[in-house]
Amino acid sequence: MSDNPVFERIKQEVTDNEVVLYMKGTPVFPQCGFSAAVVQILTEVGVKFKGVDVLMDPSLRDSIKQYSDWPTIPQLYVKGEFTGGCDIIREMYEAGELQQLLTEKGVEKVSS
Amino acid sequence: MSVQDQIRSKLERAFAPVELNIIDESADHAGHVGAREEGETHFRVEIVSAAFTGKNRLQRQRDIYASLKEELEGPVHALSIQARSPDDA
Numbered sequence: 001m002s003d004n005p006v007f008e009r010i011k012q013e014v015t016d017n018e019v020v021l022y023m024k025g026t027p028v029f030p031q032c033g034f035s036a037a038v039v040q041i042l043t044e045v046g047v048k049f050k051g052v053d054v055l056m057d058p059s060l061r062d063s064i065k066q067y068s069d070w071p072t073i074p075q076l077y078v079k080g081e082f083t084g085g086c087d088i089i090r091e092m093y094e095a096g097e098l099q100q101l102l103t104e105k106g107v108e109k110v111s112s
Numbered sequence: 113m114s115v116q117d118q119i120r121s122k123l124e125r126a127f128a129p130v131e132l133n134i135i136d137e138s139a140d141h142a143g144h145v146g147a148r149e150e151g152e153t154h155f156r157v158e159i160v161s162a163a164f165t166g167k168n169r170l171q172r173q174r175d176i177y178a179s180l181k182e183e184l185e186g187p188v189h190a191l192s193i194q195a196r197s198p199d200d201a
Binding site for chain 1: 181194
């Protein structure tokens, strides 16, 4: 499992970017309601994030599920750590825990 | 057995929930990618079980995914989960 070459790419991506969302479609044109919901929350919270469209790359779509041992998309990574899918991000947001986590981890906000 | 009944029986066996609601939301997604003509592709699960006490959100959802592995690899395209412990409230 660790010999999957795509894991290196994922690791690099979630290390180089503070917040990464693996999603279906793009932040501007999400292709799935669950991905769209997380984009909306991240926008609401005002955090900078990189959206990666797994539909553009079947090997990434499979590998990201193995990387996190999580069977569904979207997947949110904060400072290299898998944080959750749509349900978890939504629950965390509603409880104020997502905002707290981002602040604690010192994640850069969108400048307004 | 319907997919919904299958999900119910597996969750009951795995978690002995004190509360379990399985809502079929497939109709909301008819004609959308992953939807099948016969339905039963999109579900929402609300579950309360003592098995989740002391576990965080990721662990709870991982446990549920593990118990429904077959369904997720098969007919179920989307599964929305709200997992609570009786102690949460």
